[in-house]
Amino acid sequence: MSDIQLEVRDIAKTFGAVVALQSVSLTLRRGRVHTLLGENGAGKSTLIKILAGLYSPDRGAIVVDGHAVTIRNPAHARALGIATVFQELSLSNNMTVAENIYANHEPARCGFIRNSQMVVDCRRLLAELGIEADPHQRVGRCHWRTGNWWKLLRRSAFQPRW
Numbered sequence: 457m458s459d460i461q462l463e464v465r466d467i468a469k470t471f472g473a474v475v476a477l478q479s480v481s482l483t484l485r486r487g488r489v490h491t492l493l494g495e496n497g498a499g500k501s502t503l504i505k506i507l508a509g510l511y512s513p514d515r516g517a518i519v520v521d522g523h524a525v526t527i528r529n530p531a532h533a534r535a536l537g538i539a540t541v542f543q544e545l546s547l548s549n550n551m552t553v554a555e556n557i558y559a560n561h562e563p564a565r566c567g568f569i570r571n572s573q574m575v576v577d578c579r580r581l582l583a584e585l586g587i588e589a590d591p592h593q594r595v596g597r598c599h600w601r602t603g604n605w606w607k608l609l610r611r612s613a614f615q616p617r618w
């Protein structure tokens with residue numbers, strides 16, 4: 457199997473007269489951490505938003521595991537194994553730890569949220585990351601609610617490949 461998991465080929469994106477991306481190509485390999493560096497306005501966020509299914513590119517191709525894909529929306533991106541952590545993350549203080557972590561991707565069967573499964577999954581995730589917290593606790597009462605834990609937790613909950 458190829459160790460190339462995700463490829464961006466010759467992507468372009470303009471916003472009116474602004475050229476955000478012009479012929480961008482990128483190759484992500486299995487098991488590596490890649491860093492995208494660039495000055496303000498270089499187009500980093502635009503590229504990530506394209507991969508997250510928030511914007512469509514004007515041209516170019518995205519190839520996942522050797523197959524060209526058109527990422528239709530954020531849910532489709534997640535289904536392809538692409539999870540995104542944005543700088544801003546809102547939490548609902550009156551929802552529980554588990555509900556916040558699994559918001560919008562709750563484990564479900566036949567369209568019904570499986571609360572007990574969500575709590576089990578949440579407990580396992582907290583243990584994996586070494587966080588002592590109760591999945592049932594309301595976030596407003598968590599002493600560790602600030603900082604980057606939430607981003608990590610929520611991202612991990614998607615079981616992303618990247």
Ligand SMILES: Nc1ncnc2c1ncn2[C@@H]1O[C@H](COP(=O)(O)OP(=O)(O)O)[C@@H](O)[C@H]1O
Nearest residue numbers: 471474476494495496497498499500501502503
């Ligand atoms: N939604 C948008 N509408 C118009 N212009 C945008 C939009 N998003 C980004 N841009 C422009 O595209 C360029 C790249 O922006 P961005 O991807 O945010 O860069 P970076 O994240 O590297 O700072 C900038 O000139 C920015 O002003």
Ligand SMILES: [Mg+2]
Nearest residue numbers: 497500501502
């Ligand atoms: Mg940015």
